[in-house]
Amino acid sequence: MLENIVSTGKKATRDGFGAGLHEVGQQNDQVVALVADLLGSLKMQAFKAEFPERFIQVGIAEANMMGIAAGLATAGKIPYTGTFANFSTGRVYDQIRQSIAYSHKNVKICASHAGLTLGEDGATHQILEDMGMMKMLPGMTVINPCDYNQTKAATIAIAEHHGPVYLRFGRPGWPIFMPENQKFEIGKAVLLSPGADVSIFATGHLMWNAVEAAKQLVSEGISCELINIHTIKPLDEETILDSVSKTRCVVTAEEHQMNGGLGSSIAQLLARKMPVPMEMVAVQDSFGESGKPTELLDKYGLGVNDVAAAIRKAVSRK
Amino acid sequence: MTNISNLQDIASQVRRDIVRQTHLAASGHPGGSLGCADFLTALYFHIMDHDPAFNMEGKGEDLFFLSNGHISPVWYSVLARSGYFPVDELASFRKINSRLQGHPATHEGLPGIRVASGSLGQGLSVAIGVALAKKMNGDDKLVYALTGDGELQEGQIWEAVMFAAHHKVDNFIVAVDWNGQQIDGPNNEVISLGDLPLKWKSFGWEVMRMNGNDMEDVVTTLEAAKAATGRGKPIVILMKTEMGFGVDFMMGTHKWHGVAPNAEQTETALAQLPETLGDFKI
Numbered sequence: 001m002l003e004n005i006v007s008t009g010k011k012a013t014r015d016g017f018g019a020g021l022h023e024v025g026q027q028n029d030q031v032v033a034l035v036a037d038l039l040g041s042l043k044m045q046a047f048k049a050e051f052p053e054r055f056i057q058v059g060i061a062e063a064n065m066m067g068i069a070a071g072l073a074t075a076g077k078i079p080y081t082g083t084f085a086n087f088s089t090g091r092v093y094d095q096i097r098q099s100i101a102y103s104h105k106n107v108k109i110c111a112s113h114a115g116l117t118l119g120e121d122g123a124t125h126q127i128l129e130d131m132g133m134m135k136m137l138p139g140m141t142v143i144n145p146c147d148y149n150q151t152k153a154a155t156i157a158i159a160e161h162h163g164p165v166y167l168r169f170g171r172p173g174w175p176i177f178m179p180e181n182q183k184f185e186i187g188k189a190v191l192l193s194p195g196a197d198v199s200i201f202a203t204g205h206l207m208w209n210a211v212e213a214a215k216q217l218v219s220e221g222i223s224c225e226l227i228n229i230h231t232i233k234p235l236d237e238e239t240i241l242d243s244v245s246k247t248r249c250v251v252t253a254e255e256h257q258m259n260g261g262l263g264s265s266i267a268q269l270l271a272r273k274m275p276v277p278m279e280m281v282a283v284q285d286s287f288g289e290s291g292k293p294t295e296l297l298d299k300y301g302l303g304v305n306d307v308a309a310a311i312r313k314a315v316s317r318k
Numbered sequence: 319m320t321n322i323s324n325l326q327d328i329a330s331q332v333r334r335d336i337v338r339q340t341h342l343a344a345s346g347h348p349g350g351s352l353g354c355a356d357f358l359t360a361l362y363f364h365i366m367d368h369d370p371a372f373n374m375e376g377k378g379e380d381l382f383f384l385s386n387g388h389i390s391p392v393w394y395s396v397l398a399r400s401g402y403f404p405v406d407e408l409a410s411f412r413k414i415n416s417r418l419q420g421h422p423a424t425h426e427g428l429p430g431i432r433v434a435s436g437s438l439g440q441g442l443s444v445a446i447g448v449a450l451a452k453k454m455n456g457d458d459k460l461v462y463a464l465t466g467d468g469e470l471q472e473g474q475i476w477e478a479v480m481f482a483a484h485h486k487v488d489n490f491i492v493a494v495d496w497n498g499q500q501i502d503g504p505n506n507e508v509i510s511l512g513d514l515p516l517k518w519k520s521f522g523w524e525v526m527r528m529n530g531n532d533m534e535d536v537v538t539t540l541e542a543a544k545a546a547t548g549r550g551k552p553i554v555i556l557m558k559t560e561m562g563f564g565v566d567f568m569m570g571t572h573k574w575h576g577v578a579p580n581a582e583q584t585e586t587a588l589a590q591l592p593e594t595l596g597d598f599k600i
Contacts, residue, residue, distance in 0.1 A: 032454070053454070056485070064443045064477035071447020074432050075455070076375040079447075095474070099440050103424045103433045 001193040002218065002226070005211050007175035013205075014112045014169050016148035018043025020155025021080060021110075025051050028159050032072055035082040036062045041171075042082035042112050062087045066095035066107070073105040078159055084118075085111035085168055086127040093133060100164050101137040108158050109134075113171045114144075115255035116283070116300055117205055117293035126288035132260020134166040135233040141165045141186060142232040144254070144262075146207035148176045150230060153184035161186055168204065170255075172293045175208045178228075189236035195225035198315050199243040202253040203229045203262045206281065206302060210253045213307035222315055235265050241274055249314045250278040253307050255297070258282035277317035279310040322533050327594040328399065329359040329533065333564045334597060335395035335408055337587045340578040342600065343412035346420070349574035351392035353497050353530065353559035354464065358382075360536045361462060362396040365544070370401035372429035380459045381448060383433065385441025386466035386495065387421040388576070394418050397430040399595065408598040439472025441465065442492060446482050446552075449490040460547060463492045468500030471509050476521075482552040483522030491543045493555040495530070499572035518554045530557035565590055 025031050025047050033047050034056045048055040058065040062083055069079035081088065088111035089096070100107045111130065118126045135142045141163060145151040151169045158165045165186075178190075189201075193214065202210040207228050214224035225243050229236065244250055250270065252263035263280035270276060283300050297303050332355045340346035362368070366380035384393050391411065398405045403417070410416035417428040421436025432448075435441045445463035452459060469475065482490060494514070502508050511517075518525045524546055528539035536557075543553050561575070562568025565587040568579075579587055 056450070058481060059477075059484075061474075061477035061481065063439075063474040064481055067440050067443020067474065067478065068447035068450065068481070070433060071444040071449070072451045073447075074374065074444065075377070075448045075451030077451050077454070094437050095440055095443075098434050098437045099444055105433070 002214055005177055005192055007177050009176050010173035011148040011176055012171060012173050013145060013148060013151040014041070014043050014171060016145070016151030017110060017112065017155050017169050018046060020152035022046040022050065024156045024159045025054065027156070028078065030076065030078045031159055032056065032077045032079045033082065034058055034065050034069055034079055036060055036065050036087065038083050042110070044082055062092050063095050066092045067099050069107045070099040070103060070105045073107050078106055078108065080108040080110050082110050082112070084125060085114035085130045086125050089130040089133050090127060097137060101140050104139055105164060106162050108165045108167060110167045112169055114168045115170060115205065116288045116296040116302070117170050117172045117255060119172065119293045119296065120290050122290040123287040128257045128283050128288065129260060130168060131232050131256050131262070135260070135265065139163060140233065143186065143230055144168045144204040144232060145230050146204055146228055147174060147178050149180050149182060150178045150184065153182050154230065157184040157186060170205055174205055177208060177211065187231045187234045187236055189239040190228040190230065192226040192228055193224070195223040195247070197223045197247060198249045198251060198311055199225045199227060199247045200251050200253065200311065201227050201229050201240065201262065201266055203232060205255050206253040206307070209297070209302065209304045209307050212304040213311060216304070216308050217311055222311060224311060229262055232262050232265060235269065237269055240266060240269060244270065244274050244276055248276050249318050250276055251281065251307070251310045251314050253281040255302060256282055258284055277314050279314040281307050281310050322537065325359055325363060325537070326533050328363055329355045330592050331595040332359055332392060332395045332399065334588055334591045334593060336391040337565065337579060337584055337591070338597065339391045339394065339408055339411040341581070341584040342409060344578050345412055346391055346578055347388040347576045348391065348578065349561040349568060349572070350386065350389040350466065350495060350497065352565060352568060353561045353563045354389055354392050354495055355564065356533050356536050357464070357493060357530050357557060358392050358396045360533065360540055362400045364537060365540045366462065367459065370429070372402055374432060376432065377455065377457055378459060381432065381461050383441050383445035383448070383461070383463040384422060385435055385463055386438065386469050387435030390420065390422050393422060402430040403428065406599045409600050438466070438469045439474040442475055442478040445492070446478055446487050446490060449487050450485065452489055460544065461490050465492060465494055467494055467496045467498065467505055467511060468508065470494065470511055479518070479521045479523065486550045487552045488548055488550050491547065491553045491555065493557045495559055496556050497559045497561045499561045499575065501572065501575050503572055514556055522551060524551040524553045526553065526555045528555055528557055530559035531563045
């Protein structure tokens, strides 16, 4: 199984969002797209070209965009907001909290350029706290797909879910390794490769690094169970516990702060229900900086070798 | 047509409801609520075409959004009095297990409320989003909103103001409760609002003014605002009110922004406000 997980090329997850938005716009005439002056960055051109009457430019005014989206949702529309992850969360937290989450509005908050892999723009734009902020909001669904195909599928699937969703994706070209036209089920983890010695739970761009790390470790005789957690909330507790009951040790991997990310959610679960040795590959309470995506992942401990080292350590602690 | 004196009678009962709700809860915001009682009474009992058999999407009806959510007592009163929920439920205002939260919310399912408000500056954006959706749906009904004047210090308000003019959201009427007061004192001492009519006009809005505590002026101005919709511009009504209007000792000060009257003060206040529709039961 592991050897079958191969990259068929590179595309950015934000391109998957753009393609998915266009397709869901064709499927559902209640879908409306909003953007805060980042049409090209969010790859929303195709939607705008085909559905100009359902496309709303709000300008550089993200707080207003969240409110407008809440209003559109109140009247039965399915609004997708588009801006960078930084401006989709921290900048507008109170707008999301009151007008969207507490009011249970069917708004899809679509957030690009998340994490270190935004690259050269630097730490002002590299948000690493967004999933933590969003998952703390009652009723908010939090999704971080791992490649172009999965992002496209997630973008289409969230229209069928009634309630607020935070959909997080990124800027750089990234290996495509998940199936085309896959069925995307919110809250359902995906088993990529079964294994016996350790459970790897990864999300977003770090899923690919986990795949590469697992391949490296075959020669060392470590058998990794690779599971993709695309939905951080609600967490697929059943799949996680099933896997851990077999492997008895865990590594999580994500492009996010350790505080408040996927690892912390899984640690909360396991501490209560199945305590086992656990390592977390995540950013350690730090801001990022300018650089190339892979350079940054390596510098901040999220590279393939870092995932491999965490796996060795987790196994050694059993 | 509902006559002015009938609306004034309803507004008197609404004011009694405000005083009694805040007294019973020993908390809440009577000052701004009293000041806006005439406006909300005119909207719900004369101006808006609305359906108390509440439906969240509100297609085919006029809708109202309260951005300055702290004046919930006046909104709860007009909603109850126009049939959205039982009048006696007003006694549960701010109490545990109540649908009448301190600030308006959808979470407990109170009919008439379409979005939570209270964290200031957000309601205008939401209301404009609903107005846009009405246009997309070919629904020719209108959207109304109310904001405080101190609330105009929030930056999001001006994002929304710029947006509505650019997108020609001309099925939208917002009133500003221009009472000149906020928690820490008069606007002019906290942060001056400057030339409000000129500000709104320069953003591309149709600007109207009215005395929000003169029922005849309220009705006439709202009718004129309705007639001015559909002309490519959103409409703002700068509404002069007096905080605490109708209760002599609450007028002319910001002191009653967020303070509830005690038993004696309640008695004094109610003596100034004729009971016209029957008080809610405790």
